[in-house]
Amino acid sequence: MLKNSENREFLVIVTLLAFASANGFWLIPEFVVAEGTSGHYPILLNWIFALLSTGYLIDHVVTRKQKKGKVSRAEDQGYVRPEVPAPLESKGVGISLLHGIKVALILLSVFIWVFLQETIGFFFATFCFLCATTLIYGERNWKKIIIFSLVFPLVVLLVFLLLNATLPTGIVEETLRNLVK
Amino acid sequence: MLDIFLQLWEGFLMSFTLANILGIAAGYGVGIIAGSIPGIMGVTAMVLILPFTFTMPPLFAIAAMMGVYKGACFAGSITATLFNIPGTPEAAATAFDSYPMSQSGQQARALEIALWASVIGGTLSNFILVFSAAPLSAIALKLGPAETAALILFSLTAVISLLGNTRTDIWKGGLSVVIGLMIATVGLDPMESTRRYVFGLTELDNGIPFVLAVIAFLAFAEVLEQVGQMTIISLKKSGEKAKQIPYSWKGRWQDLKFCGKELCRASLLGSLFGAMPGIGAAPAAFVAYGEAKRAAKDNSLFGKGDPRGIAAPEAANNAVAASSLIPLVTLGIPGSVAAAVLFGAFMVQGMMPGPMLMRDSPETLYGLFALFIMTDFIGGFCVALPFLALVKRIFVTLNYSLLFPAVIVCCGIGVYAEEFHVFSIVLLGVLGGFGFLLHRNGFNIPALVLALILGPFLERQTRTAMLISGGDPMIFLTKPISAGLLFLAVAAIAWAFWKRMKKGSSG
Numbered sequence A: 001m002l003k004n005s006e007n008r009e010f011l012v013i014v015t016l017l018a019f020a021s022a023n024g025f026w027l028i029p030e031f032v033v034a035e036g037t038s039g040h041y042p043i044l045l046n047w048i049f050a051l052l053s054t055g056y057l058i059d060h061v062v063t064r065k066q067k068k069g070k071v072s073r074a075e076d077q078g079y080v081r082p083e084v085p086a087p088l089e090s091k092g093v094g095i096s097l098l099h100g101i102k103v104a105l106i107l108l109s110v111f112i113w114v115f116l117q118e119t120i121g122f123f124f125a126t127f128c129f130l131c132a133t134t135l136i137y138g139e140r141n142w143k144k145i146i147i148f149s150l151v152f153p154l155v156v157l158l159v160f161l162l163l164n165a166t167l168p169t170g171i172v173e174e175t176l177r178n179l180v181k
Numbered sequence B: 001m002l003d004i005f006l007q008l009w010e011g012f013l014m015s016f017t018l019a020n021i022l023g024i025a026a027g028y029g030v031g032i033i034a035g036s037i038p039g040i041m042g043v044t045a046m047v048l049i050l051p052f053t054f055t056m057p058p059l060f061a062i063a064a065m066m067g068v069y070k071g072a073c074f075a076g077s078i079t080a081t082l083f084n085i086p087g088t089p090e091a092a093a094t095a096f097d098s099y100p101m102s103q104s105g106q107q108a109r110a111l112e113i114a115l116w117a118s119v120i121g122g123t124l125s126n127f128i129l130v131f132s133a134a135p136l137s138a139i140a141l142k143l144g145p146a147e148t149a150a151l152i153l154f155s156l157t158a159v160i161s162l163l164g165n166t167r168t169d170i171w172k173g174g175l176s177v178v179i180g181l182m183i184a185t186v187g188l189d190p191m192e193s194t195r196r197y198v199f200g201l202t203e204l205d206n207g208i209p210f211v212l213a214v215i216a217f218l219a220f221a222e223v224l225e226q227v228g229q230m231t232i233i234s235l236k237k238s239g240e241k242a243k244q245i246p247y248s249w250k251g252r253w254q255d256l257k258f259c260g261k262e263l264c265r266a267s268l269l270g271s272l273f274g275a276m277p278g279i280g281a282a283p284a285a286f287v288a289y290g291e292a293k294r295a296a297k298d299n300s301l302f303g304k305g306d307p308r309g310i311a312a313p314e315a316a317n318n319a320v321a322a323s324s325l326i327p328l329v330t331l332g333i334p335g336s337v338a339a340a341v342l343f344g345a346f347m348v349q350g351m352m353p354g355p356m357l358m359r360d361s362p363e364t365l366y367g368l369f370a371l372f373i374m375t376d377f378i379g380g381f382c383v384a385l386p387f388l389a390l391v392k393r394i395f396v397t398l399n400y401s402l403l404f405p406a407v408i409v410c411c412g413i414g415v416y417a418e419e420f421h422v423f424s425i426v427l428l429g430v431l432g433g434f435g436f437l438l439h440r441n442g443f444n445i446p447a448l449v450l451a452l453i454l455g456p457f458l459e460r461q462t463r464t465a466m467l468i469s470g471g472d473p474m475i476f477l478t479k480p481i482s483a484g485l486l487f488l489a490v491a492a493i494a495w496a497f498w499k500r501m502k503k504g505s506s507g
Helices: A002-031 A040-076 A097-120 A122-136 A140-160 A170-180 B001-016 B018-036 B041-054 B058-083 B092-105 B107-141 B145-161 B169-185 B208-228 B237-241 B251-274 B281-295 B308-324 B326-331 B338-349 B355-360 B362-397 B398-420 B423-440 B445-468 B480-503
Strands: none
Touching: A002 A040, A002 B169, A040 A170, A040 B208, A040 B445, A097 A122, A097 A170, A097 B145, A097 B208, A097 B355, A097 B398, A097 B423, A122 A140, A122 A170, A122 B145, A122 B308, A122 B398, A140 B398, A170 B398, B001 B058, B001 B107, B001 B362, B018 B041, B018 B058, B018 B362, B041 B058, B041 B169, B041 B338, B041 B398, B058 B092, B058 B107, B058 B308, B058 B338, B058 B362, B092 B107, B107 B251, B107 B326, B107 B355, B145 B169, B145 B445, B169 B445, B169 B480, B208 B338, B208 B398, B208 B423, B208 B445, B251 B281, B251 B308, B251 B326, B281 B308, B326 B338, B326 B355, B338 B445, B355 B362, B398 B423, B423 B445
16 A cells, blocks of 8 residues: 555656656747747746655655665564555555546546537537536436436526526527527 | 724725625525535635626625635534534534534534634624734835735745645645646736747637636536545434424523633634634634633533534634635735635726725725625524524435536536636636646645736736846845745745654655
């Protein structure tokens, strides 16, 4: 369990340092300086970011060594480390993986929701989006899902109508409105 | 002194309208519901209603936002008392005594003590805000760009130094702040109006809108977090079965007298904690609880249902809510995430909180102070008491698998309503996903959001100071206030590391 979290920590630090390098060597020259903007402030921030990431890396490595040293000394004196079963979350599968998949599905649903709003309009898109996300969140009662997914976007539509604000109509909804007119 | 009273009176005359009262009541109701639902924080509710305030009159909008804030502050104690599940982190300190008292059949007593304490703590802190605003604003007006930049830097380092118990928390806190500052640089350069990090997207020219960033990082990321840990609420039926003892007027008066000293002490403590940027309500509530226990002659009942154990943390956490607005109102620097959201609401309404508002439009500011004072009384006595039973029912019957998708839709339409562009919803997804990843890896989201909000000010003030000095960074060290604040900023970080090294803990 400890090793897993330490490795994850190490991966985070490597990602941070990789970002600092990419920002310094590619993003700032390409998307800040090349646009004619002064790069001083972004460069200063990137240096602070890189220094903090390096400090974090050094601290992490030193602490890891200290922990290892402590354990081996204790083991030298005859201490036997008990086998502690790792909780389900730390096994990398099960809850954590499921959580990751659910989050990815929700994010994907959000992007599809945006695309659908521009094609079939807010009401139908939100109906589909709510059906999908309520399922991801664990609701299995179809009657509840359908009623909720129909009523909630209707309420939002009404509020926006009252506030005299517009919601995305999309090509399909636009065509339907023209047909009704 | 008399001048302040007169201005406050004029503020009351301006703010005491039916519309504002309704705004406070509606906001308080929303805040109570949101604050009592684990997973939906008061700030989340503030963020979600923020887009709906765009079209409201300024004072009504601020009244509603303030109502949500105060309502959520109190609401955390309702579920803590009834089910031992604190709706907000600071309510955990209240639960030590309010839950045992509720279990002994004194539910009404526990909830009412929490309510009284909230109102008294909030009101005392409001008066501290009213009386400190004018002198502090006068000092703030004398601060130049170098001093203001140093003050913002000190606020951010103070936030970092108070994070977590390990050195890792400090590193990640620092990195969170820098990430927030980096995100704030997206868009047009404030001095040269040239583009930065827009990747050819014209939609990013105006930067990442404040409302969008706050909704993405505080509301959407939190909803993504909840999908993995859907709250399973197993209600302890024993509490329901216990015979309830009615709470008499005599009992109310005796409790108030018994807790009077603790209420005053905790309110002052909370006000002090709130005035310092970044500390937040939870540490104030726990310190006030500890202080009440330490000062009590007989503390044997603490943890078993002592009224002082409810009054002290509740008064402290509500005092924090009001006094955390002191840096916002006097210096224009939000000292907490909730204050930052209020700052956004002020800006949307065309008001720039800070010393200039006090100098140019004191009547508006005192009108706001009057609203803050009214919020505690109207919300506490007209909304909270009748809401208690409703909250209990909502909490028991709430379907989380329908609630969270609805919150996502609210987030989506909230960000869409700001610019009426669906690109905002794409950005919400990207930033929300990023916020979720950061949170899962132990980064501090409130620190990131504070930095994101303060980032543009910090950059503008730093660059203005550098322009004044002709590019010489020594300007920050030659001015005594700025040098002092920078010294404090470095000292805060050094202290944080030293304290955690002494503990010998990292990772």
